[in-house]
Amino acid sequence: MKPCFTTSVAPSLRFSARVLSTAHAPRRWTSKKNVRMFPKAMAPANGAISTTSRRYEGVSWSAVEALCNDIFQKAKNQNFDVILAVSRGGLVPAVLLCEAFELRNILSATVIFYADNGEQFFGMTEPRFLAFPSADALEGRRVLVVDDVWDSGRTAQAVRSRVLRAKPKDVKVAVLHYKPDRNIFPGEEPDFFSAITTNWVVYPWERPSPKTPQVGLDSADSSVKQGSADTTSTSVA
Numbered sequence: 001m002k003p004c005f006t007t008s009v010a011p012s013l014r015f016s017a018r019v020l021s022t023a024h025a026p027r028r029w030t031s032k033k034n035v036r037m038f039p040k041a042m043a044p045a046n047g048a049i050s051t052t053s054r055r056y057e058g059v060s061w062s063a064v065e066a067l068c069n070d071i072f073q074k075a076k077n078q079n080f081d082v083i084l085a086v087s088r089g090g091l092v093p094a095v096l097l098c099e100a101f102e103l104r105n106i107l108s109a110t111v112i113f114y115a116d117n118g119e120q121f122f123g124m125t126e127p128r129f130l131a132f133p134s135a136d137a138l139e140g141r142r143v144l145v146v147d148d149v150w151d152s153g154r155t156a157q158a159v160r161s162r163v164l165r166a167k168p169k170d171v172k173v174a175v176l177h178y179k180p181d182r183n184i185f186p187g188e189e190p191d192f193f194s195a196i197t198t199n200w201v202v203y204p205w206e207r208p209s210p211k212t213p214q215v216g217l218d219s220a221d222s223s224v225k226q227g228s229a230d231t232t233s234t235s236v237a
């Protein structure tokens with residue numbers, strides 16, 4: 001199967017300085033889908049990064065589908081009653097998983113933690129909830145929390161804790177990408193994840209920004225390992 005991902009990032013010393021100066025380095029960046037930013041000769045040979053030691057990983061729409069399908073295969077026997085999407089990153093995966101699970105009951109938690117430049121909003125040390133479902137929508141239910149990435153794990157853990165306060169029958173967390181190297185919760189990890197990465201993941205729904213590097217989706221990136229359905233650029237767990 002052909003690799004779905006690429007990475008090619010415009011070299012920017014200004015950007016490098018910003019990343020290096022960030023205490024909790026941002027975990028991903030906004031993207032421009034299917035845009036090649038370099039003349040071909042300048043592109044990194046393997047399609048992967050350029051600045052500092054950080055690697056960027058662009059995820060294509062087809063790869064998102066494959067990652068979601070991989071989660072579905074791992075979790076399909078769980079009989080969830082409701083999917084709780086963590087907005088915004090978890091919204092698209094949650095819809096795909098709802099279709100896979102044939103679930104109509106989808107809720108969302110609106111959480112902010114990182115600004116569009118990848119740094120924490122106003123130095124926030126914890127995610128902040130802008131919206132969360134009422135307790136009676138979760139009480140006694142088997143809840144699947146869905147997000148795109150578990151980086152530090154703060155967002156997923158905050159959502160999980162808040163769900164638990166509503167006394168669900170069960171709560172599980174699923175993410176497309178898990179970054180164990182950046183997880184700050186020893187002994188905790190997503191219940192379901194499709195890929196492990198150390199890269200800065202750029203999803204196809206993310207909006208490009210003139211201040212950020214651009215990540216193309218038209219060549220292969222880094223280590224590739226088969227998932228259950230399709231190809232991903234990172235190792236599928």
Ligand SMILES: O=P(O)(O)OC[C@H]1O[C@H](OP(=O)(O)OP(=O)(O)O)[C@H](O)[C@@H]1O
Nearest residue numbers: 087088089113114150151152153154155
């Ligand atoms: O594990 P963590 O360190 O908490 O990071 C992961 C969270 O960061 C991103 O959200 P972000 O705050 O960027 O909001 P967005 O999804 O609306 O872009 C992502 O969608 C996760 O929710």
